[in-house]
Amino acid sequence: MNQSDMNLQTANESHSLVLRDPAKPISSESLFVAGNEVLIQHQGQQYRLRRTRNGKLILTK
Numbered sequence: 001m002n003q004s005d006m007n008l009q010t011a012n013e014s015h016s017l018v019l020r021d022p023a024k025p026i027s028s029e030s031l032f033v034a035g036n037e038v039l040i041q042h043q044g045q046q047y048r049l050r051r052t053r054n055g056k057l058i059l060t061k
Helices: 003-020
Strands: 036-042 047-049 057-060
Touching: none
Parallel strands: none
Antiparallel strands: 036 047, 047 057
């Protein structure tokens, strides 16, 4: 399984959690289990969410 597949699988699992309880926060640790970046598809656009060495989050298009 490559990085993109793991990111998609993690995103799908997180998405399922959101659908069950929209008010429940999602831990960033659950998004970054496979590394320090996650690819997000939103309205036909691809975004990259990265976690920095200092623990900050950066979202880029």
